[in-house]
Amino acid sequence: MHRVGYLITEGFQVMSLATQTVFEFANLVAGEEVYRIQNYSIGGGTVRSSLGMHIDTLPLGAPGLADSWMVTGTLTPLTPPSDDVLKSVRGFVDGARRTAGLCTGTFVLAQAGVLEGRRATTHWAYAKALQRMHPRITVEDDRIFIVDGPVWTSAGMTAALDMALAMVEKDLGAELARSIAHKLVMHQRRSGGQSQHSELLSLAPKSDRIQSALDYARKHLNRPLSVEELADVVHLSPRQFTRVFTAETGQSPAKAVESLRLEAARLMIEQSRHSLDTVARETGFRDRRHMREVFMRGFGVPPQAVRRDARRVM
CATH class of the missing domain: 3.40.50.880 (Class I glutamine amidotransferase (GATase) domain)
Incomplete structure (x- = not known):
């Protein structure tokens, strides 16, 4: 005991x-x-x-x-x-x-x-x-x-x-x-290496319209997700959408989408056994090399290090 x-x-x-x-x-x-x-x-x-x-x-x-x-x-x-x-x-x-x-x-x-x-x-x-x-x-x-x-x-x-x-x-x-x-109805079992923060929470848009655009982006990360596509979802012109989005979140649409891709990729790497090529494809990066560049810029470590850390902790 x-x-x-x-x-x-x-x-x-x-x-x-x-x-x-x-x-x-x-x-x-x-x-x-x-x-x-x-x-x-x-x-x-x-x-x-x-x-x-x-x-x-x-x-x-x-x-x-x-x-x-x-x-x-x-x-x-x-x-x-x-x-x-x-x-x-x-x-x-x-x-x-x-x-x-x-x-x-x-x-x-x-x-x-x-x-x-x-x-x-x-x-x-x-x-x-x-x-x-x-x-x-x-x-x-x-x-x-x-x-x-x-x-x-x-x-x-x-x-x-x-x-x-x-x-x-x-x-x-x-x-x-x-x-x-x-x-215990725990939605997921989080490994120690996971982030305390949610990118969607940190963006904190003030209007339902921009929140809808972010929700759409999160559900369609495997798509290119241009400004035109996101603007069309919420019935704004690309120029209007970019202006309102930046004012409400403090980030450009492109930067916010990259952050969502990065968060989704890290979760997949930590919680699944998918290859890094598959993770990159499913989360909308051009390829594995592009994903690595964004990881280095965002986390200071490559995707392989994130996977090693998650396995070591658990």
Whole structure:
């Protein structure tokens, strides 16, 4: 049996505890208690969340209480945790099989010195602050989760579910993890190498008309997608369309379409076994070489490196 301990501090973010459902369903699917989950705090007793709900915890005693430690995040990660919290984290890391920072829980690991010389991620809104405060950590602000030896860190909110599922896959295999994802109605199982950001969300058009053009583009990436074609979809002249599109998104139509192609290609590379030639063709790049050029410009690495990283993480 694998013991999972959650270190909970005052003002913890409730979403951190959603990951417990992944371990709960692992037990259900396995038909036995593979994981035993306990909530801990420094002194034990009732701990209040940022939402105002309360949860009972056990006192954090000697190291060895858990095989995996999950350190929850708060909405105020820049406020240093207490010395008792940091001392406890340092104490249980060496004796645990793995230690994870959930969302802004990464800050607790960082301030305890656990992440020195390691790669890590956290919620995108706080990634720059994490890097600034801890320059000896390699902060990758565009990753769902990162595994660096026995230390795991996740991006914000729902990304922690993906990380927990990856833990179950590592422990119990891919088939059981897929079954859990299906039961939890998780639309897809995201690998750690995936981006925290959605290109459609980042473009954030102000009108339904431009949103419709983007939706059309996303569904027809294997086409050339000229300005004339997109403008015709939303019944505007090419000149009008380009002007309105740029004003609403801050990008030209051509640049936005390239970004959508890049995002779609990366997802295919991470989640499928299609050849790079097939990925390039399906996402509308001229050829594999063109796709590589865009990857180097957008990510700083070639498509092969993205595929290697996704396989290594999972």
